[in-house]
Amino acid sequence: MPELDTPAPDAKSGKDVLLLSDIRMRFGSYYALDGVTLSIRRGEVFGLLGQNGSGKSTLIKVLAGFHQPEAGSQIVLWGETMTLPLDPMAIKKRGVAFVHQHLSLVPSLTVVENMRVTALGQKTPWHVSWKKEAARVAALFAEFGLAIDPFATVASLPPVERAFVAIVRAFDDLRASDAGYGGEGILVLDEPTPFLPAQDVERLFALIRSIVRTGASVVIVTHDIDEVRDITDRVAILRDGKLVAILDTKTTGRQDILDTIVGLRVDAFEKTRKTGIGAPALSVRDLTDDRHPGFDLDIHPGETLGITGLIGSGFAAVPYMLYGARRGAGRIRIGGQEVDIARMTPQRAQSLGIAFLPGDRLGAAGVGSLPITDNITLPVLADHLSVLGLDQRGMRRQAAALSTAYDVRPARPELNLGSLSGGNQQKVLLAKWLQTKPTLLMLDEPTQGVDFGARQQIFEALDRATGQGTSVLCASTDNEQLEQICDRIIVFARGRPVAELTGADISRKSIAEACFHGETTAAEAAQ
């Protein structure tokens, strides 16, 4: 493990526009940020790099005023110590502008409307001359060599131009902010690239470079090592909420950066991994979303297959396509039946013994405003049907029994699902599907926002199910979780599987390396 070379913040040099000092941020009992100290210099592009869950986004959210860090944390902006938590409006006025991953644009409104809604420096809110505004916006775009029609709706723009609009809007805010604080401002970009093809990323970087030439500083959060090497001057690498290193990207090699991201850690936990023997429980052929070439997948009885990749690499769509919840094409063979995936529906999938637990617990998996009993018995209502109709008492009894078996706390099935903690909600939803004894259980980020204790209980419940022959397909970006539960892992990049890890090859480190490596080779192959 490379030694922690915590950077001495060169506050004295006067070049720092922003200093974050000893930032600590706790969620429950776990530190998402554990004493991070770093500084941003004037006119540089500063990268923030790390695995999923390393604390990058949390750091940005502290800076944006979403999160309140613990006492002792300090943020100094242009030499002035700010009160915490930061006030989003105050920080915007002082020239820090954010472009979040989903860009915060309203797709059904025009470019000029989106540009003006949140803009600083409006003369009067009671009259907007749209013609003048459009001319101003067009001039601003022209400054950066962009030709975007101010009256086009955002929805009609290609993804890269939407990103341009969001970035130029943020830049416009920097200019309008108080000039007394260095004037040029700090532009923070949170993962602007995952959904862009390679040549668009180049155009985006050209825009960023011309913004830096105006004197502004840019902080860019990303997963992608090559992008970091391409665009940044320095990069801070986070791991498990701690700052591991700040590296000069011009003089550091790709492998060094990768080693620093992944780190070396000894892990005591080991799972006896099963190897696929005999006929697969399920075979998928030529699975495609119609934008990428098709691929095949086999899952054996009782096997836990993990699929992963960087965000935007396409692995997350796989369970949705197999379940008929999102358009896909290909063929699936399960339980002696072969089905065309283009004609799959969730009803059909369930009748084939496929269950799916989406990641959005209260938006897609269960109804928060209905009791646990109603949620947990939904797939097995037919079993509770008697001549007199549904046996409500039997349903309550079953819900109570499942709540106890899966240690749902509190074990009160009459409570609404939404009143439970995330971990307990997930136990309920898992129990709901496992009671049907599915042939294949598909999971999407099964332990997101679930505390450590509940996680272990969920893993054990999954282990018991696979012991009884259920196959599990787990889509996740949580490498620790994948290492703990998977027998085999397929890594995706640019919509396709690029690597397969089995047995002793599976480790947090190998998964992360495969993700970053896969993205690079897939990009090279695409070019």
Next chain:
Amino acid sequence: MTTIDLSKPETPATNHPAVPSRRPLDWKAETERFALLGAWLLLIAVFGILMPDSFLSWRNFSTMFGSQAVLVVLTLALLVPLTSGDFDLSGASVLTMSTMLIAVLNVREGWPIVPVILIALASGAVIGAVNAVFVLYFRIHSLIVTLGIGTFVNGLILWVSQSQTISGISMDLVSWVIINRFLGIPLAFFYALLLAGILWYVLEFTIPGRKLLFVGRGREVSRLNGIAVDRVRAVSFITSGLIAAFAGVLYAGMTGSADPLSGLSLLLPAFAAAFLGATTISPGRFNPFGAVIAVYFLVTGITGLTMLGADAYVQNLFYGGALVIAVALSQLVRNRQPQDFS
């Protein structure tokens, strides 16, 4: 940093048996459930003290129960799509159309009453199906579609009736709705109660009822749980049309005539009763018996005030005021959590 107790993440069920213990009665919840019923009884007591002879007579109550059966049935019609997360603003138009069809076919054309009633019911199902097509195929919000279709149907009613009131509907229908009585109350009341009972059973004790509820609370959740969401919503619109048309049949029997406008004024009271009913019996859910109680609570208030000599405008004051105040009070009981019907 606090420590996490991981010593026993999984305790076998035998050590820690499921104790579906009989919880002590939750007084707050029980009070909320029966508050509207209590308010209704209080209202009866107040008017009873003020007018012991006229108000507290069985005749008065039997008239009230019988005459408002139409409003009860229309409220039940709206309740079905409300449960599945859609608004049906065409309910009162369907009701009036059904009444008018009975009058036109039975009185003007001289057709026998039984097939005429069947045609009237079918008209409701057809209008419900048209609503469903526009909402589900074109993905338009149900408020817009049912507002438009309802207005369109209002136009049709004026057209087929030539803007006239038609009286002289078959006495067979009239006697089976209002003249024949049980316990002194017109049969219409019992039809409405029977329908409420059927709806309650369907919503609570059948799989289609569960599906309706889940579709209303979470479309995406329902879809990913294998419920055919569009089919459920279509059936819900058609059922709503059918029940509203049944309310029209009762209306025809109640008055023995049809006029093209008076039924339309029932729409807002019916919505008021549906939302008010959702604060009682099963708070937070649209429920049939809550709706029945809500209708009679509102009607009791209006009847009492009218008998005390209040002017006609108290009707609207009471419908509107009671709805907002009652829902506001029930929100206070639940600590002002946002209402979640959808």
